[in-house]
Structures are given as C-alpha cells and as structure tokens.
Amino acid sequence: MAGGGHGGDEVILLDLKVSMFGMRVRVALAEKGIEYEYREENLAQKSQLLLEMNPIHKKLPVLIHKGNPIVESLVIVQYIDEVWRDKKPLLMPSEPYQRAQARFWGDFITKKVYEVGRRVWVTKGEQQEKAKKELIEILKTLEGELGDKAYFGGEEFGFVDVALISFYPWFHAYETCADFKVEAECPKLVEWGKRCMARESVAKSTADPQEVYEFVQSMKLVVGID
Amino acid sequence: MAGGGHGGDEVILLDLKVSMFGMRVRVALAEKGIEYEYREENLAQKSQLLLEMNPIHKKLPVLIHKGNPIVESLVIVQYIDEVWRDKKPLLMPSEPYQRAQARFWGDFITKKVYEVGRRVWVTKGEQQEKAKKELIEILKTLEGELGDKAYFGGEEFGFVDVALISFYPWFHAYETCADFKVEAECPKLVEWGKRCMARESVAKSTADPQEVYEFVQSMKLVVGID
Numbered sequence: 001m002a003g004g005g006h007g008g009d010e011v012i013l014l015d016l017k018v019s020m021f022g023m024r025v026r027v028a029l030a031e032k033g034i035e036y037e038y039r040e041e042n043l044a045q046k047s048q049l050l051l052e053m054n055p056i057h058k059k060l061p062v063l064i065h066k067g068n069p070i071v072e073s074l075v076i077v078q079y080i081d082e083v084w085r086d087k088k089p090l091l092m093p094s095e096p097y098q099r100a101q102a103r104f105w106g107d108f109i110t111k112k113v114y115e116v117g118r119r120v121w122v123t124k125g126e127q128q129e130k131a132k133k134e135l136i137e138i139l140k141t142l143e144g145e146l147g148d149k150a151y152f153g154g155e156e157f158g159f160v161d162v163a164l165i166s167f168y169p170w171f172h173a174y175e176t177c178a179d180f181k182v183e184a185e186c187p188k189l190v191e192w193g194k195r196c197m198a199r200e201s202v203a204k205s206t207a208d209p210q211e212v213y214e215f216v217q218s219m220k221l222v223v224g225i226d
Numbered sequence: 227m228a229g230g231g232h233g234g235d236e237v238i239l240l241d242l243k244v245s246m247f248g249m250r251v252r253v254a255l256a257e258k259g260i261e262y263e264y265r266e267e268n269l270a271q272k273s274q275l276l277l278e279m280n281p282i283h284k285k286l287p288v289l290i291h292k293g294n295p296i297v298e299s300l301v302i303v304q305y306i307d308e309v310w311r312d313k314k315p316l317l318m319p320s321e322p323y324q325r326a327q328a329r330f331w332g333d334f335i336t337k338k339v340y341e342v343g344r345r346v347w348v349t350k351g352e353q354q355e356k357a358k359k360e361l362i363e364i365l366k367t368l369e370g371e372l373g374d375k376a377y378f379g380g381e382e383f384g385f386v387d388v389a390l391i392s393f394y395p396w397f398h399a400y401e402t403c404a405d406f407k408v409e410a411e412c413p414k415l416v417e418w419g420k421r422c423m424a425r426e427s428v429a430k431s432t433a434d435p436q437e438v439y440e441f442v443q444s445m446k447l448v449v450g451i452d
Contacts, residue, residue: 056334056367065323068323070323070326070330071330072329072330072333075326075329075330075333076326078325078326078329079323079325079326082322082325083322083323096308096309097294097296097305097309099304099305099308100296100302100305103298103301103304104296104297104298104301107298107301141282
C-alpha cells in the first residue's frame with residue numbers, strides 16, 4: 001500500500017454500486033455525515049488509480065483519504081470511526097469485550113455470508129441446495145445473536161449492523177436464484193433489515209435489490225452459468 | 227458466543243502449542259506481562275469447555291477473561307491491547323491510518339500465509355511447486371512492506387510483528403516439505419525473524435521449529451499424505 005499523504009482533506013471512494021463491501025463503507029460515511037467523491041469502477045477495466053491504490057488485492061472498495069489508500073471494508077469502517085470519532089454515532093462499542101465481539105461477528109459475516117451466498121448463485125442442483133441450507137443456517141446463527149435486540153450492539157445501530165446490512169439487498173438475488181424466502185426462515189432478521197433500511201443513511205447508501213439481481217444475472221453470463 | 231461474565235479476573239488460554247494462531251496470543255500476553263493459565267487442547271478430542279466457549283467455530287485459540295470467551299487470534303490480540311492498555315508496549319499504533327495498515331497486513335497474513343503455507347505441506351508434485359512459488363511471492367511482498375525498518379511498524383515491535391512471527395517457527399516445516407530456503411529468497415525477512423526471536427516474550431511463547439515439523443508429519447498421516 002503506497003500512499004503519499006498528499007491530497008488535502010479530500011475523501012474519494014473507489015467502489016461498485018452493488019458491492020456489499022462498498023455498501024458498508026457508504027453506510028459508515030453516511031452515518032457520520034462525511035462528504036466524499038464517489039467513483040464507480042468498471043470490473044472489466046479497472047482504473048489506473050485503483051491498481052495504484054490497492055496493488056496487493058486490486059479489489060474494491062478503496063477509500064482514499066488525504067491521498068492515502070485504505071482497503072478491506074471493515075478496516076475502512078473502523079478507520080472512518082476512528083478518524084471522525086468526534087462525529088456521532090460511534091460505530092464501534094467503547095468497551096473492549098463488546099469491541100472484540102463486534103470484530104468477531106464482522107469477520108464471521110465477511111467470511112461466511114459472502115462465500116456461502118456466492119455459492120447460492122454460482123452453483124446449481126445439489127450444490128445449490130447444499131449452499132442454500134448452509135446460508136439459512138448462517139442467517140439463523142446471526143438471528144440468534146441478534147436475539148430480541150433492536151440492533152446487534154443493543155439499542156444503537158453500530159458496527160455489526162453496518163457489516164451485515166450490506167448483504168440485505170442481496171437477499172432477493174439469493175432467494176430468486178435458489179427459490180426460498182429468508183423471511184420464512186428468519187423473520188426477526190428481516191425485521192431488523194427493514195429497521196435498518198428505514199434509516200436515511202442506509203437507504204441512500206445501498207443498492208436496489210433488483211439492481212443486485214440484474215448484476216448477478218450478468219455475472220452468471222460472464223462465468224458461464226445460464 | 228456465550229459468556230456469563232463470571233470468573234473473577236482470571237485469564238485462561240485454550241490453545242495448542244504448535245498453533246500459529248495460539249502463538250500470536252501467547253506473544254501478546256507475554257509482551258504485556260499478563261499471567262494466565264495455559265490449557266493445551268487435544269484436536270482429536272476437544273474439551274467440553276472449548277465447545278462451550280467457541281460454539282461457532284470450535285477452534286483454537288480461545289482466551290477466557292473474567293469468564294468471557296474471546297476468539298479469532300487477531301481479535302484476541304486487539305482485545306489484550308485494549309484491556310491492558312496501561313501495560314506497555316501498546317501493540318497497535320495510535321494513529322488511525324497506521325492502525326488501518328496494521329489491520330490490513332494482519333488480515334493479509336492470516337489469509338495468505340496460512341492458506342498457502344498449508345498447501346505447501348498438504349500437496350505434492352506440481353501443486354506443491356505452485357504453492358511454494360506463491361508462498362515465496364507472499365513472503366517477498368511482506369519483506370517489501372518491512373523495507374529497512376526494524377519491525378513492521380517502525381522501531382517498535384507491534385501488531386503486525388505479532389501477526390507474522392507466529393509463522394516463523396513454521397518456516398522450517400515449509401522448507402523441509404517443499405525443499406527450499408526462505409533465507410535464500412527473503413534474507414531481510416529472516417533477519418527480522420531472528421530479531422523478534424531475540425525477544426524473551428517471543429522466544430518463550432513460540433514452538434520449536436522441530437516440534438512444528440513433527441506435528442506436520444503427524445498431520446500428514448492423519449490426512450493421508452505420506
């Protein structure tokens with residue numbers, strides 16, 4: 001990760017509208033009320049700036065702040081929370097054990113929901129059936145962790161909510177590809193999703209489910225699945 | 227993750243001597259001078275306590291502090307740094323951009339060195355040759371990030387050093403299984419490894435390379451590789 005430290009105070013986000021990882025960063029920036037320049041990338045032809053700013057992974061999203069690149073979505077969310085710690089809300093809890101739990105669940109969501117969710121739409125037949133069952137198990141685990149709380153951290157929208165809400169617009173694509181309804185399996189999790197979507201910060205920072213579904217359909221063509 | 231919050235101030239570590247993830251936690255505890263009860267687990271027969279304390283992943287290491295379980299090695303290291311922040315050294319840098327970089331590299335090491343290193347010893351022939359080349363590339367990337375600094379964060383031993391030094395005792399097993407020398411490829415990284423090993427906290431918290439090699443040999447039998 002290079003980074004000259006130039007570039008004044010400006011905040012630039014290299015991103016892709018439907019990216020669940022990008023949505024996390026957009027939600028965090030919106031929650032804090034940070035102005036930034038949004039630059040949509042083209043996966044088929046990544047910009048020179050993206051390749052320079054994220055030479056290791058060449059992946060989105062990349063936040064560029066004062067000329068310095070920050071990558072990996074939950075690293076970026078923590079960075080935003082720490083740099084603008086005077087701006088409410090604080091996304092990370094203040095108590096070390098709660099922070100550790102938040103990081104654990106953030107990591108769990110990144111690894112499990114992403115990877116199993118991907119298998120739900122790239123596979124077919126038996127493999128898809130298996131992936132669907134796994135995804136439902138994962139979502140039930142998350143619903144169990146949510147319990148009767150309004151948000152994962154309690155009464156306030158926070159880090160784990162940011163980590164997971166970015167997958168909510170993907171539910172429609174998962175459901176349509178594998179013929180099931182998350183709401184029938186995890187009604188409380190869907191209630192939580194709606195509660196989050198009612199926040200202006202979340203509503204304006206997340207992609208439309210239909211747009212995500214169309215992206216998935218176009219990606220299926222690219223990877224050769226009908 | 228359950229956690230009753232009982233158990234006084236005691237610190238218990240459920241661990242496996244040769245685990246690179248466990249070694250991270252032991253190094254962090256040793257750096258801070260925290261006393262703890264070490265409990266060696268048996269992978270073939272995990273303890274009831276482990277299953278209760280890490281029901282999601284059932285993996286090691288697990289730190290139990292005041293009766294609360296904390297899992298995922300780098301989550302634990304950050305927890306240790308935050309709970310005992312009055313004890314020097316501070317492993318995480320204080321500046322948000324440096325913290326983001328530390329988290330990025332910690333994550334990179336966890337994903338890449340572990341996964342590719344594993345392929346170096348579980349595969350043979352062409353696959354092993356490919357894994358070896360990949361591992362060398364990854365180590366060169368890390369050596370490039372180290373540059374001419376004494377430690378990854380600069381003059382002081384810190385978070386990224388903790389994340390990576392736990393793989394250093396594994397180099398011997400990688401080298402022996404795939405017939406190469408890390409020192410010939412990445413001399414500065416090996417110098418850094420020796421520098422870290424000269425710290426008492428690291429020396430006393432890490433497994434012997436021969437012991438790691440023997441563990442790898444026994445695991446090969448378990449997974450059916452001669």
